Amino acid sequence: MAQTSMPEHILHVGNAWLESWGPSETLQTVGKAIPKRSGLDKVTGRARYAFDVQLPGMLYGAIVRSMEARGRVVAIDTDRAAQIPGVRTILTPANFPTLPSQGRPALSDQVRFVGEEIAAVAADTEPAAHEAARAITVKYEKYPAVIEPEAAMQPFAPPLTPTGNIGGGGPEIYERGNIQQGEAEADVVYEWRYATEVQHHNPLEPHGCVASWHGQELVLWDSTQGVHMVKDGLAQALGLPLNRIRVINEHTGGGFGSKNGLKPYHIIAAVLSQRSGRPVRLFMTREEEFIASHHRAKSRHIIRAGVKQDGTLTSLYHQIVGQAGPDPEGIRMAVAGADCTKHLYQCPHMKTELYKVLTNTQSPIPCRGPTAAEDLFCFEQCIDELAHELKIEPLAFRLQNYAEMDPVANHPYSSKGLKACYEYGARVFGWQWRPPGTVREGSKYRGIGLGSIVFHGTAGEQSEALVILQNDGTAQVVAGIAEIGVGAETILAQIAAEELGLPVAHVSVRYGDSQTTPYTINSSYGSRTTTLGGPAVRAAAFEAKRQLLTLAARELGVTPDTLSIKEAQIIDQGTPPRRTPVREITRKMGRELIIGVGTRHPKVEGMEVQTFGAHFVEVEVDATTGQVRVLRAVCAHDAGRWVNPLLAESQIQGGFIQGMGMALYEERIMDPRVGMMLNNHMHEYLIPTILDTPEQLVVLDAQTLDQSNSINVKGLGEPPLVGAGAAIANAIYNAIGVRIRHYPITPDKILTALHHPTVRGASRREQ
Amino acid sequence: MAQTSMPEHILHVGNAWLESWGPSETLQTVGKAIPKRSGLDKVTGRARYAFDVQLPGMLYGAIVRSMEARGRVVAIDTDRAAQIPGVRTILTPANFPTLPSQGRPALSDQVRFVGEEIAAVAADTEPAAHEAARAITVKYEKYPAVIEPEAAMQPFAPPLTPTGNIGGGGPEIYERGNIQQGEAEADVVYEWRYATEVQHHNPLEPHGCVASWHGQELVLWDSTQGVHMVKDGLAQALGLPLNRIRVINEHTGGGFGSKNGLKPYHIIAAVLSQRSGRPVRLFMTREEEFIASHHRAKSRHIIRAGVKQDGTLTSLYHQIVGQAGPDPEGIRMAVAGADCTKHLYQCPHMKTELYKVLTNTQSPIPCRGPTAAEDLFCFEQCIDELAHELKIEPLAFRLQNYAEMDPVANHPYSSKGLKACYEYGARVFGWQWRPPGTVREGSKYRGIGLGSIVFHGTAGEQSEALVILQNDGTAQVVAGIAEIGVGAETILAQIAAEELGLPVAHVSVRYGDSQTTPYTINSSYGSRTTTLGGPAVRAAAFEAKRQLLTLAARELGVTPDTLSIKEAQIIDQGTPPRRTPVREITRKMGRELIIGVGTRHPKVEGMEVQTFGAHFVEVEVDATTGQVRVLRAVCAHDAGRWVNPLLAESQIQGGFIQGMGMALYEERIMDPRVGMMLNNHMHEYLIPTILDTPEQLVVLDAQTLDQSNSINVKGLGEPPLVGAGAAIANAIYNAIGVRIRHYPITPDKILTALHHPTVRGASRREQ
DSSP: OOOOSSOTTOOOSSOSOOOOOOOGGGOSSTTOOOOOTTHHHHHTTOSOBGGGOBOTTOEEEEEEEOSSSSEEEEEEEOHHHHTSTTEEEEEOTTTSOOOSOOSSOSSOSEEOSTTOEEEEEEESSHHHHHHHHHHOEEEEEEOOOOOSHHHHTSTTSOOSSTTOSBGGGSOEEEEESOHHHHHHHOSEEEEEEEEEOOBOOOOSSOSEEEEEEETTEEEEEEOOSOHHHHHHHHHHHHTOOGGGEEEEOSBOSOOTTTTSSOOHHHHHHHHHHHHHTSOEEEEOOHHHHHHHSOOBOOEEEEEEEEEOTTSOEEEEEEEEEEEEESOGGGOOTTSOOOHHHHHHBOOSEEEEEEEEEEOSSOOOOOOSSTTHHHHHHHHHHHHHHHHHHHTOOHHHHHHHTBOSSOTTTOOOBSOOOHHHHHHHHHHHHTOOOOOTTOEEETTEEEEEEEEEEEEEOOOSOOOEEEEEEOTTSOEEEEEOOOOOSSOHHHHHHHHHHHHHTOOGGGEEEEOSBTTTSOOSOSSSOTTOIIIIIHHHHHHHHHHHHHHHHHHHHHHHTSOGGGEEEETTEEEEOSSSOEEEEHHHHHGGGTTOOEEEEEEOOOOOTTOBOEEEEEEEEEEEEETTTOOEEEEEEEEEEEOBSOSOHHHHHHHHHHHHHHHHIIIIIOOOOEETTTTEESOOSTTTSOOOOGGGSOSEEEEEEOOOOOSSSTTOBOOOSSHHHHTHHHHHHHHHHHHHSOOOOBSSOOHHHHHHHHHOGGGGOOOEEEO | OOOOSSOTTOOOSSOSOOOOOOOGGGOSSTTOOOOOTTHHHHHTTOSOBGGGOBOTTOEEEEEEEOSSSSEEEEEEEOHHHHTSTTEEEEEOTTTSOOOSOOSSOSSOSEEOSTTOEEEEEEESSHHHHHHHHHHOEEEEEEOOOOOSHHHHTSTTSOOSSTTOSBGGGSOEEEEESOHHHHHHHOSEEEEEEEEEOOBOOOOSSOSEEEEEEETTEEEEEEOOSOHHHHHHHHHHHHTOOGGGEEEEOSBOSOOTTTTSSOOHHHHHHHHHHHHHTSOEEEEOOHHHHHHHSOOBOOEEEEEEEEEOTTSOEEEEEEEEEEEEESOGGGOOTTSOOOHHHHHHBOOSEEEEEEEEEEOSSOOOOOOSSTTHHHHHHHHHHHHHHHHHHHTOOHHHHHHHTBOSSOTTTOOOBSOOOHHHHHHHHHHHHTOOOOOTTOEEETTEEEEEEEEEEEEEOOOSOOOEEEEEEOTTSOEEEEEOOOOOSSOHHHHHHHHHHHHHTOOGGGEEEEOSBTTTSOOSOSSSOTTOIIIIIHHHHHHHHHHHHHHHHHHHHHHHTSOGGGEEEETTEEEEOSSSOEEEEHHHHHGGGTTOOEEEEEEOOOOOTTOBOEEEEEEEEEEEEETTTOOEEEEEEEEEEEOBSOSOHHHHHHHHHHHHHHHHIIIIIOOOOEETTTTEESOOSTTTSOOOOGGGSOSEEEEEEOOOOOSSSTTOBOOOSSHHHHTHHHHHHHHHHHHHSOOOOBSSOOHHHHHHHHHOGGGGOOOEEEO
16 A cells, blocks of 8 residues: 555664664763753753743642651641632642552542642632641541651561561562571671661752643643653643643752652642643642651661671671561652662672661662662771771772672673772772871861772663754754753763764754653653663664764765765865765755664673772861761762763762762651651751862762763762762771761761760671 | 765655545544644643743833824934833834845834834833833824825825835736636626725734844744744845744744734844843734734625626626735735636637835735635625526536536646535535515515635645654654644644554654754645645654664564554564564663654656635614624535544635635724824724624535645635625625625625615626
């Protein structure tokens, strides 16, 4: 019935494996420190966030949240709220639609933590919406609640599920070798306990969206880390086909893991909009951010290590208890993990046990370096303790147990620059270890510390992108990414420009619309935007270039393989060489543009992809006030090729500072009787400010070229946070000679430790 | 250096010529009367127009316009304006940037008509902006101006250019055969004079945009007929590469030709935004719409026809004088044309002369059926007069001179359904011609009239579109069209759904963003959205289907040519036949979507593409008041296949009613001494309202399948207007027996003609 000139077997053009570009020195654009494209707009207030979206006739939403940690709603009185002028729609569990989504509905009369969604309103103004939400009165039948994981693990704790309070009914276990044998082979076995607390993501832009129905289509302007993941989630939750949901996002004011995928407020906003026939804006207040936008799980650790006197690790046992919140379905990798413990050292005998404990507190969600931060904050302090006990210089101890091959799968690494990070970092830092408590000036102690980093890469995942060549010779990347502040737009432009041989200013990037972009990433989590999106964009650019050179070859009367592109000139390698501006060829296209589709083509079989790093830190501890000040840090990272050193530097600085927050300041303070957070505002929940940042924060590139993808990159979003805590804790120990094993290391803990030194007591079991 | 699996010669997949689908009866979706997708949003006020866009920190712009018809600005005093609270930026010719664009800058001290742009302001509020614009005082050196074309053609008229006031220095001439010979062969030669007046486009949403700079990129939310044409125009005007300009448009509240491409307000808004560092909204007031958004040209016609007594046309001379405004560079097809005269009848000897006369009035611009309406309003009245003079029934006279082959190029037509329009229309109307002035009831006369339509098609132009298949089996069309109200979104969804074998609800269309869509059209003018975009979308869907069937064949273990798709099921024609839901196959794609690129592949060599139609009208003329009422109309159209009869009907109804406006009500009333429009508001410039529309407006489909493209369509946006005027005028003549040859046929003209019948005098030259 119809004809086509294409061979039938070809599905995608441009999805072949591409050879790496080789060292950065030979490149024009990739590897250059180009400022972030949206930077000026952001500092001048011009960047438009979902928070800023205004639509004609838009209403404002507000959510009524549970005041009880566990119970059933027996009555909701909305009469007073309905009479507040401007109130348009009130949703309660009674009139909320039945949706096909699994699990707890977005509004429900079953409540499992303080802050859970019960009802919602939409009104003409934001004050009217909040007034109405406050005017709705809720009566509860209270159930016995458990707030703290320790309490939840007690034998007679109220059970949250029929099978008790341990998610999955028991611990997740990983073993290699034989832990008994490893401990038997050790000269000494040490055991210490560590703890980390809840850290909140605290994005500058709160969580929220503007929902609007356009005919049969739901359009959502969302503050998100990924338009596709929200779209897919909404499709499933609302039972809509994908073509009827459009999620738009221009800029996101931070996410750090808390803005991936579907949340109750998306569904509530969509239903409020449908009921009222008007667009609805629904954003969290800062208080709601603390009690209902999720957080990093708190964790309790027992680490037992067997060592020989010469410094060889023979065994590692790592038990983690993580607080999982109320939802057995919701337990994911956010709660607890010992992945870094497994990968970091060459230790033959190992066992990890992870307990995910259900409590009547909100569910945790991945937070920048999820589980890895909790793990390494503790494990890399333990390593420091071991070195100290064995009287081995801590860097030497780490090198002694260095894993050349990956110890989990016994695979070679796609690249491993950890040794370079140690050596380069130590040199630049001027690393010279000294005994604890030996540098002091008045009440002020100084100490230095070191922490290592290992963090999983993104191996075999799919990614797709488009590159369009316009008829004036400029290019347009179309990529399904979110610009969550890290500079992905700039990086993808650099990658396309490099492949196309165009100046980077001639390449722009369109993103942030689920209906005009492919799944370049589904969401910007797991340090994956560059590692997934970059190779797809390069492949799309390669395919666009192939089409361009085919066209150029026709015009110039040569074969395409004699042609290449540099500085927007097509170069014919013939004798004599000829140069033709790209735009002279693209102009011939008229209104048929070159559209290159490219897919990521990873090469990961039999290869382990991990990122690495080492942080060197100097601190000052004031023994009078207990204040800790990070004086300087050198952060050396192996993230494969750095596409843009300026943006890499920003990532490392931002990550390190957020890690400082987790190490020194941030914790949720709960009333364990009622499950209410007591410090749910920025005056009492402290995050680092510019005054807390080290004056020197040096960033180093290990200069590896990773072999798992065509642009030689690994991720860099999360490792800098993951590596901050132990380095700081180790430096504090080096300063004052007392171990603090419970993060955050706040002044009260320093003072207690200094005045009651027995608190530092680690149990020591001699063999 | 890099490898690819693709043969080197393939540029685009999916650009092969596709065979037509065949008759509509065999189709599932195309040909069905599906409601316009955005209809509900529009009637409920939810559709977001550029007019509705609100951005954070947005300023409001206003333009200072010339009060003189011709002169030079010698002084501008902005002091008072600058002191108005909220005023942020004032632009004058003195501080306006020098831009690479040709012609008059967007702001200039040279003024050539009342309403031309001199200065502009941006302020925090709209009232402040307009107050500031009024507070700016301008001093002029006045030059002698000419307002009316008749005056401009006088020997001693002030010359607007060194070569005088005729654009191009003289008339544009078309000749076939030999006009002298044709007149010599005639039995009688008749000559009459006709006139049409300025018609304003009057879109419901005024002209304007919101301009915002995002870093180096200009983003413009524009009320436009085409994002690409505005983008291309801005790139040229501002000297920016295409990748740095993004033009966005969700819905346009009407354009009718006046919102194609670049206008001064685009440039002014962009510069105001750049200077102020803030987004700037700049929309015209209704008064500005009349004096500065362009209009249909007024025209003066002399038509001289030679006929034999048996009714054979032997010669046609058609002279048109069109009013071109002040800009010799700006003279385009908007001003005057006799294209319809050339194509409509089989007349061997013909000459047309087009004078485009420069005046100090704003430039005309194409208005729905540009030049064709002016031409046919007059020419098809002339044909009626000839039939009357020869005492031949007017429909019979037209059929006698019917052109089977195109008389201009002597080519066959890609399709011609005019005869079907005549026959079907006459039958449904109950066409029975009767002598003029014979049906009367009291002061009310009734008459019937007929008018034919020919209008150019869109032959060999390029078009490109994408179709993306999502992993849940739904589809996304990505098309660079504007949704100016005609239902293009719905039509393109139907075309893709038909080709893909999916329900139309599973296909959505993304459009209206210059940076994520290909050039499906550059702008929605010339009745081209379906004729250009439709075949490209079909080709893209065909290519997406090819990829899908290739994937399905792999999964099912068959060859792709045994597979087809119907109702979202992949059908394997084997024994026994198997059905597999499309989504079962697409689910296997994971996050690599199927992306089909398609280009229009027209087949037009040696073929003339024209659309046709015939309108039959009955009017009532009140001899006491001079009021004309159109009682009923039957509009038969040959536009090739009707993809959506409901939307086709809307187009025809809207076009006919707008044509009624031009025929009966609409005209610009000028003060010829100063060049000021006197009726620049909707109280005195009258357009048809719902009370003026005929009670019966029947629409007929000639059911041709055009051969020039793969979906068998021709355009339908403009012909309905083009055919309204002569049919109405002929019916008025048939009612009262007096000819009114000067549109609009207002009550005063009716009364004058009835009371001073000599005015009707046509010169008649006997041979």
